[in-house]
Amino acid sequence: MINVSKLKKGIVIDHIEAGHGYKIFSQLGLDALEDVVVLMRNVPSRKMGKKDLIKIETDIHLDLTVLGLIDPNVTINFVKDGALIRKEKLQLPAVVEGILECKNPRCISKYQKINDIKFYLIDEKTKEYRCEYCDTATSF
Amino acid sequence: MLKGRHLIEPSEFSIDELEEIFGLADSIIQKPEDYSEICKNKLLASLFYEPSTRTKFSFDAAMLRLGGEVIGFSDPNTSSVAKGETLKDTIITISNYVDIVVVRHPQEGTAKLMAKYALVPVINAGDGGHQHPTQTLTDLLTIRHYKKSLNNHCIAVCGDLKFGRTIHSLVKAMHRYQDVKFIFISPEELKIPRYIKDLLEPGSYFETTNLDKVIGKADILYMSRVQRERFVSEYEYLRLKDYFILTPEKMLRAKDDMIVMHPLPRVNEIAEEVDSDKRAVYFHQAKFGMYVRMALIVKLLGLE
Ligand SMILES: [Zn+2]
Numbered sequence: 228m229i230n231v232s233k234l235k236k237g238i239v240i241d242h243i244e245a246g247h248g249y250k251i252f253s254q255l256g257l258d259a260l261e262d263v264v265v266l267m268r269n270v271p272s273r274k275m276g277k278k279d280l281i282k283i284e285t286d287i288h289l290d291l292t293v294l295g296l297i298d299p300n301v302t303i304n305f306v307k308d309g310a311l312i313r314k315e316k317l318q319l320p321a322v323v324e325g326i327l328e329c330k331n332p333r334c335i336s337k338y339q340k341i342n343d344i345k346f347y348l349i350d351e352k353t354k355e356y357r358c359e360y361c362d363t364a365t366s367f
Numbered sequence: 368m369l370k371g372r373h374l375i376e377p378s379e380f381s382i383d384e385l386e387e388i389f390g391l392a393d394s395i396i397q398k399p400e401d402y403s404e405i406c407k408n409k410l411l412a413s414l415f416y417e418p419s420t421r422t423k424f425s426f427d428a429a430m431l432r433l434g435g436e437v438i439g440f441s442d443p444n445t446s447s448v449a450k451g452e453t454l455k456d457t458i459i460t461i462s463n464y465v466d467i468v469v470v471r472h473p474q475e476g477t478a479k480l481m482a483k484y485a486l487v488p489v490i491n492a493g494d495g496g497h498q499h500p501t502q503t504l505t506d507l508l509t510i511r512h513y514k515k516s517l518n519n520h521c522i523a524v525c526g527d528l529k530f531g532r533t534i535h536s537l538v539k540a541m542h543r544y545q546d547v548k549f550i551f552i553s554p555e556e557l558k559i560p561r562y563i564k565d566l567l568e569p570g571s572y573f574e575t576t577n578l579d580k581v582i583g584k585a586d587i588l589y590m591s592r593v594q595r596e597r598f599v600s601e602y603e604y605l606r607l608k609d610y611f612i613l614t615p616e617k618m619l620r621a622k623d624d625m626i627v628m629h630p631l632p633r634v635n636e637i638a639e640e641v642d643s644d645k646r647a648v649y650f651h652q653a654k655f656g657m658y659v660r661m662a663l664i665v666k667l668l669g670l671e
Pocket of ligand 1: 330331362363476
């Protein structure tokens with residue numbers, strides 16, 4: 228059996244709500260990485276019942292802000308030489324590009340293909356973002 | 368500096384920048400002949416993806432009175448733009464021909480999208496139910512003209528305050544000025560949205576369902592349409608509609624220097640007998656609409 232529990236260097240994204248793992252995997256573009264990436268699904272968890280987990284064995288910088296949008300409860304652990312060096316809390320990105328979709332049926336983005344619509348954070352609590360074109364509030 | 372800027376939403380310009388536009392509008396009103404050639408050799412593209420004769424005429428008249436010229440369309444079905452070209456490609460192409468663009472479109476956010484790719488200033492002439500900034504500029508110039516200032520007023524707005532885009536823009540624009548108070552008069556089901564009230568200082572506004580009771584307090588009365596289909600039932604409409612209709616009897620209780628405004632077209636919310644009242648300025652608003660558009664065009668083109 229492959230031992231995936233010990234990671235020498237890299238990032239462990241833990242406490243992902245079961246089912247969100249693959250979404251995060253694709254959103255971070257992990258399929259394009261050359262390094263070792265492990266996606267574990269439905270891992271038994273005392274706190275959560277079931278959870279997903281991702282381990283990425285890499286040194287490269289990953290933009291993790293998008294995680295705050297998909298699953299704000301995940302924990303991010305940075306590992307070096309087999310030891311945990313840093314835990315990070317998630318923050319909602321102030322601007323999101325290309326992940327959200329405008330919910331306003333009258334928005335021009337529903338009629339024309341527009342790439343990378345910008346959404347601006349308007350409310351941290353409700354995680355609402357404003358469409359750059361029609362100003363309608365949208366959440367993930 | 369307003370040269371080269373777009374106008375997509377009313378709050379885009381600061382109070383000082385608006386004052387620059389209104390100041391120029393004043394000069395144009397005083398001596399229109401001084402400005403009759405200022406836009407000579409300038410071309411305005413008027414892109415109306417939905418018909419709005421009123422707005423189109425106002426922009427066309429503004430540009431022509433400045434000595435400029437206008438090209439464009441008022442029905443997209445007859446023009447090449449209907450044949451699947453993206454708005455991005457359209458605006459980039461048109462930018463090559465003209466000095467300034469006016470766009471009206473049924474979908475929200477279109478003017479913003481076009482401004483992103485335009486090489487010349489873009490003016491939003493209405494994008495669905497979203498923004499119509501030159502209407503707001505018209506309202507502000509009208510108030511400023513008759514009341515000499517935009518500060519220290521009590522503005523009563525009456526009608527459909529829930530869906531009325533014009534009203535929302537006006538309240539948002541006016542609340543930036545000093546000591547402005549609002550009275551919101553509407554049926555219970557058409558009250559001003561929470562998010563607008565959240566912008567205002569507590570105590571700076573008052574809500575009621577009865578125009579008659581508050582008309583005496585207003586310096587400005589802004590009327591708008593209450594559409595039949597907004598009511599839960601025909602019975603409710605008939606029961607309530609008179610509360611929101613301005614009549615000569617109600618005008619008796621209004622201040623002598625109050626002004627009555629309306630974005631037009633009106634249906635029945637202002638009785639025709641009110642038209643001859645000197646306080647009724649709604650038919651003059653259109654004229655201010657043209658002057659403010661003249662000033663806006665001159666400023667965005669950087670000609671003064
Ligand atoms: Zn939108």
